[in-house]
Amino acid sequence: MQERHDAPLAPLTTFRLGGPAARLITATTDAEVIAAVREADATGTPLLLIGGGSNLVIGDKGFAGTALVIATKGFDLDGTRLELAAGEVWTDAVARTVEAGLAGIECLAGIPGSAGATPIQNVGAYGQEVSSTITEVIAYDRHTRETVTVPNADCAFSYRHSRFKADPERYVVLRVRFELEDADGLSGPVKYAETARALGVEPGDRVPLAAARETVLKLRSGKGMVLDPEDHDTWSAGSFFTNPILTDAQFAAFHARVQERLGDGVEPPAYQAGEGHTKTSAAWLIDKAGFTKGYGTGPVRISTKHTLALTNRGEATTEDLLALAREVVAGVREAFGITLVNEPVTVGVSL
Numbered sequence: 001m002q003e004r005h006d007a008p009l010a011p012l013t014t015f016r017l018g019g020p021a022a023r024l025i026t027a028t029t030d031a032e033v034i035a036a037v038r039e040a041d042a043t044g045t046p047l048l049l050i051g052g053g054s055n056l057v058i059g060d061k062g063f064a065g066t067a068l069v070i071a072t073k074g075f076d077l078d079g080t081r082l083e084l085a086a087g088e089v090w091t092d093a094v095a096r097t098v099e100a101g102l103a104g105i106e107c108l109a110g111i112p113g114s115a116g117a118t119p120i121q122n123v124g125a126y127g128q129e130v131s132s133t134i135t136e137v138i139a140y141d142r143h144t145r146e147t148v149t150v151p152n153a154d155c156a157f158s159y160r161h162s163r164f165k166a167d168p169e170r171y172v173v174l175r176v177r178f179e180l181e182d183a184d185g186l187s188g189p190v191k192y193a194e195t196a197r198a199l200g201v202e203p204g205d206r207v208p209l210a211a212a213r214e215t216v217l218k219l220r221s222g223k224g225m226v227l228d229p230e231d232h233d234t235w236s237a238g239s240f241f242t243n244p245i246l247t248d249a250q251f252a253a254f255h256a257r258v259q260e261r262l263g264d265g266v267e268p269p270a271y272q273a274g275e276g277h278t279k280t281s282a283a284w285l286i287d288k289a290g291f292t293k294g295y296g297t298g299p300v301r302i303s304t305k306h307t308l309a310l311t312n313r314g315e316a317t318t319e320d321l322l323a324l325a326r327e328v329v330a331g332v333r334e335a336f337g338i339t340l341v342n343e344p345v346t347v348g349v350s351l
Contacts, residue, residue: 001035004023004024005024007023009058009062009063012050013058015235017057018056018062019059019063020063021048022062022066023065028087033072034147037140037172040066040068046063048065051086052113055113056347057237058347058349059347059348059349062348070114070116072085072087073087075093080180081177082097082178084175084176085115086176087115094109098210098212101184101185102209103187103188105128105130105133107125107212107216110217110226111125111238112227116175116176119173120162121162121165122160122162124159126191127195128188131157133180135151136176140171142169142171143170150163150171159243159273168345191203191204195215198215223309232314235311235313236312240308240310241282242340244279244280244282244285245273246277246279248277254337268285269281282308285340286307286328288335288336289328289332290335292307298324299313299315300320300323302328326351
């Protein structure tokens with residue numbers, strides 16, 4: 001277990017932003033993770049967990065506590081059952097399941113971060129969510145001071161949410177177990193219309209696993225959503241805002257605002273999100289509120305490839321990022337009466 005003091009945190013995040021940690025520990029085994037967490041809890045030391053750093057916004061003042069990098073390794077495949085250590089690089093794990101001919105997470109290719117973060121956010125993209133394949137999450141429970149196994153049914157998965165996100169001070173994810181599908185080298189049914197169009201198939205069709213993965217990677221790359229140190233459009237946390245889910249009454253009011261602002265006949269994106277609820281597009285809201293691709297003149301700007309990503313152009317601070325995020329939130333609220341919610345976790349700061 002490595003330990004450093006006054007250690008920079010910005011290089012550990014995809015935003016490349018944030019001040020230093022008073023203490024930085026890197027743990028490579030579950031036992032080391034648990035020991036570091038127990039020590040912090042016993043001494044009342046604030047604790048920040050870091051995986052791939054793709055979902056973190058750390059304040060410029062840094063973190064006055066212990067930052068714990070979870071760098072555990074473990075890729076165990078038994079038939080269609082997969083167990084990943086929390087520190088496994090997610091994109092690498094997806095690639096290996098595709099190589100093994102197993103379907104279920106192939107459309108989640110290119111998502112930065114670690115395996116342990118996937119159940120927390122219920123990571124999803126291009127028609128797949130990890131909640132559909134996760135069977136169990138192994139976690140350290142800081143309340144009971146025990147390692148627990150949480151079955152899928154008890155994870156409280158919903159859109160970009162879970163019991164682990166709802167109670168972030170309680171659980172430390174150690175391992176994630178999945179049940180994948182052997183479909184003779186084919187993907188799961190293609191659910192996302194954009195993916196189907198790019199593949200030249202109909203929604204519901206299956207395609208070769210490698211083709212599904214490669215297509216998703218191309219789509220993500222075109223939106224600046226695949227990490228590239230030379231491309232500042234990827235110096236981000238990916239989608240900065242979640243897609244709003246509205247009640248019927250809220251959607252009706254929103255629809256009226258759209259008609260008033262953009263004219264009769266303009267229909268906002270609308271997707272069923274359970275009985276009495278409709279999901280709309282945060283990217284559409286941002287764009288129609290006047291924040292187009294490349295918006296901004298400072299060191300933080302909206303991506304030139306995707307309106308949902310706020311990007312560090314190279315010399316930014318976290319305060320620069322927050323200023324643009326707040327401007328976007330205020331603009332969308334004024335235009336459409338909807339308050340966007342940030343997807344990344346904020347540390348020492350808030351919108």
